[in-house]
Amino acid sequence: MTQFLFYFLSFVAVSAGLMVITAKNPVHSVLYLIIAFFAIAGHYILLNAQFLAIVHIIVYAGAIMVLFLSVIMLLNLNKDNEPAKSNVLKLAAVVAAGLLLVTFSGTLKGTESIIASQPFDDQIGYVKALGKVLFNDFLLPFEVSALLLLSAIIGAVVLVKHDLK
Amino acid sequence: MFTPDLIFKVILILSIFVITLVIAMYSTYGERKVAAFMQDRLGPNRAGIFGILQPLADGVKMFMKEELIPDISNKVLFILGPCLAMTTALMTSAIIPWGSNINIAGTDFSLQVTDLNIGVLYVFAVTSIGVYGIMIGGWASNNKYSLLGALRASSQMISYEIAMGLAIIALIMSTGTLSLKEISAAQAGFHWNIFVQPLGFLIFIICSFAETNRAPFDLPECETELVGGYHTEYSSMKLGFYLFAEYINMFIASAVISTLYFGGYNFPFMNSIGLSSNAVAILGVVFLFAKIFFFIFFFMWVRWTIPRFRYDQLMRLGWTVLIPLAIFNILLTGAIIFATNN
DSSP: OHHHHHHHHHHHHHHHHHHHHHOSSHHHHHHHHHHHHHHHHHHHHHTTOHHHHHHHIIIIIIIIHHHHHHHHHHHTOOSTTOOOOOHHHHHHHHHHHHHHHHHHHHHHHTHHHHHHHSOOOTTTTSHHHHHHHHHHTSHHHHHHHHHHHHHHHHHHHHHHOTTOO | OOOHHHHHHHHHHHHHHHHHHHHHHHHHHHHHHHHHHHTTOOOSOSSSGGGTTHHHHHHHHHHHSOOOOOTTSOHHHHHHHHHHHHHHHHHGGGGOOOSSEEEETTEEEESSSOOOTTHHHHHHHHHHHTHHHHHHHHHHTTOHHHHHHHHHHHHHHHHHHHHHHHHHHHHHHHHOOOOHHHHHHHTOTTOOGGGTOHHHHHHHHHHHHHHTTOTTSOGGGOHHHHTTGGGTTOOHHHHHHHHHHHHHHHHHHHHHHHHHHSOTTOOTTTTTSOOOHHHHHHHHHHHHHHHHHHHHHHHHHHHTTSOOOOHHHHHHIIIIIIHHHHHHHHHHHHHHHHHHHO
C-alpha cells in the first residue's frame, strides 16, 4: 500500500513538474506547481512527518502560490508580449541548471550510508519530537533562521516605504 | 475488512456530510428570516408552512436554470472553481470532535472522524487553500469584475490568515496541544478557553468573518462596486455551489470556534448530573450544535447590523490592528505562563 502510494505520488509530482515547464499558459503552470506541492506533501505524510507536510501546504500552497497566482493574473502574460531571450541567456540557464544537477547528485550520493547509520524514527515527524529537537539540539540554527526571516520582513518594509529617511 | 470501527466511521462520515448540507441549506432560509426580522419584514413564507420548503424550492430553481459558460473563458478551470470551493469547504469537518466517545455493545466509538496530531494546523491549511476556488473561478470567467473580486479575496484571506494563525498560536500555548480532541477534552465542564483567551477569541472571530467572506468583510462580492464579484459570470448550480460553499464555511467556522473557545461538546455540570456516559455524550452533541447554531446566528446578526468596510479600511484593520494585537496576545500569554509556572 505504502509502496503503491509512493509511486503514485512520485508520478503525480514528476508529471506535474514537467507540466509546469511545458504548459503554455503561466496560470496553468502555477496550478500544476500547486499539484506538485501537494504530491510532495503526500510524500512527507508517508514518512510520518505530518507537521512538515501541513506546514508545507500552509506556507507554499496556501500563501506563496496564492501570491504568485495573483501577480501572474494581474500581469496577464501571454506569448505576444513575452520578450525574446538572447542565446547567451539560454546558455547561462543551461549551465546553471546543469550545476544544480551536479550538486543534487553529489548530495544524494552519500545518503545510503547515512540511512544505514541512522535508522528511520517514525516519531520524528510529530510536533512534540520536532519541537524538542529544534529547541534542544538545533537552537542556534533555528534562531539564526528566525533572524534571517525578520531581516527579510524589515527589508520588505524598507523597500515599500519610499519616503523613509 | 469490515470491522465495526470502519462501519461506524463510514456512517459517521456520511451523516456529517448530510448534516452539513442540510444545515447549509437551512442557513440560507435562516439568513433570510433573520434579515426579515431585523428589517421588520416577514421573509420567505410562501413555500410550505412558515416558508419551510423555501430552500428546496431554491435548490430546484438553481438546477433548472440555464447554464451559461462564457465563450472565451477557460472551460476546465471555470468548472473547477466551484468544485474546489465546495471541496475545501467540506474538508475541515473531518477533524472536528462532534462528541466524546459513545459506547455501543461494550466498544468505545469516537464521534470524530480522525484525530490528527496536527489538528489545528489542518484547519488552518484547509482555510488557506480555500481561496483557490474563488481565484480560479474569478480568473477563468475572463471578466474584469470577476478578476477584481478574486484578487480582493486572495489578498484579504492572506492578510487575515496571519492574524488568525497568531491567535491560534496563543491558544496552543495555553492548551499545550494541537489535537482538537485534546483541546476539547481539556475544556471539560466549564473550563472553556474563552476565559483563558478572550483577546485571542476576539481576533479569531474577526478573522473568521474575513476568511468566510461574510459581511462586513464581503468585499470580494461587493455588489455596489463589482456587480457580483468573483461569481459574476456564474449561473445555475455552479453559482449555487459558490453560495452554498459560503454557508458551509460559516457552519464549519462556527464549529471550529465552538470547539476551540467554547468548550466543544462540553457543558457545565456534565459530570455531576449523574447520567450514563452515553447520555452525556449525546447531550454533548446537542450542546455543541446549540453553540454552532448560536454562532451561525451571530454571523447573520453581524451581517445585517454592520455596514461593509471600504477595502483600504479592511486592509488597515488586518495589518495595523489585528496583527499587532495578536502578537501582544502571544506575549501576554507567554508572560502569564511564565509567571504561573514559577
